[in-house]
Structure formats: C-alpha cells, structure tokens
Amino acid sequence: MNYFTLNDPVHPGELIKEDILPHFQWTIGQAAKHLGIARPNLSNVLNGKTALTVDLALQLESAFGVDAEMLTQMMTTYAIKKAKADPDRKLADRVPEPA
Template identity: 50%
Template sequence: MNMHNPAHPGEILKELVLEPLELSITEAARHLGISRKTLSKVLNKRGAITPEMALRLEMAFGKPNATHWLRLQNAFDLWQTRQHSIDIQVIPFEVCHAGLLKA
C-alpha cells in the first residue's frame, strides 16, 4: 500500500521525539554524537536518515528502532522519486502468458 506524501522522518523525529522530551537540537546532537548542523539538516528536511543515523537514534532513544527510521526514510524517498517518474527512461520487458520474459 502506497502512502500519499509521507512525512520526512526528520519532521517525525522533531515532533514525536525531540519536542515531547523538550530536547534542544544542540542537546540531542550531543547525545547522538553528531554535529548540531547535521541534526539540523535532518530536522529541516535537507538531510536524510542514513543507516548510521538510524542506529544512533535507536541507541539514544530505544524505540522506534533503526529499521523503523530507515523505512520512514525509504517511504519518503520513494514517494519523492515517484513524483518525477516521468523523467525516468525505461524500456519495460514484455512478459508472455507463462510469466517468462519474452525476447
């Protein structure tokens, strides 16, 4: 099931984790072991949740886990890419009745 315009995971991190805990960007970045600038980019939708960042979030906050953060990022990235799919040039394979590729 495809989502319609999923939220950037940085928005979710900000609204559902940092704000309820009343954490500043500086304080959260210090706990995550990253620069304030790096965290700010993620929170302001100019940076992505990388596998390393997802693991840092899991280690710092517990739940949701790293896999959850990566799924959120993947859903966001895929939705964004689909918005420009008309620009992607692909020649589809033809599939015959038996489900095999046709030459």
C-alpha cells in the first residue's frame, strides 16, 4: 500500500500498525512496553485517534528502523489535509497583493 500520497494521505499509525508491527510479529502491547509508553497511548496513535509526536517517531526509528522524518512528514501531510477538509475551520482572508 502506498501510504505517502498527497491526494489521500493516511495517518502514519496505519503504516506502523499494518506493516511495521506485523513484520516484526509484535503486538501493540509488546511495542508499547518496549517503547516505554502506555499501551492505550500507542493504540490511539496506531488507530489514528491522536497525532504521532516527534518523540514517538524517533523511538520508532530507533526500535524498528522506520525513518522518523518520513513518519513526521506523513503526520504533517495528514494533519494539513484533514484541517483543510474541516468545514468549521475559519481561515484568514487572503491579503491583497500590493499595487
């Protein structure tokens, strides 16, 4: 699956949950214990309920070899796309070009 696309970005937790952990034959609980974080916190990231932090991205890179920069770029792309799609989000009006 192509996880890094601009048109339909996915939360990086999906990559970790569907590809990284199964590759190592690890459960969410095993990964959380190894990473030193609470299982519910990791589960929330892997299920797209909370954002992936830079710290967690670095921990995942150290533990599993997945590139932290790629994960954070995925998170940023996902967050921007989601924010732009929010109909309740009020954005500033465009500033006119100087004459």
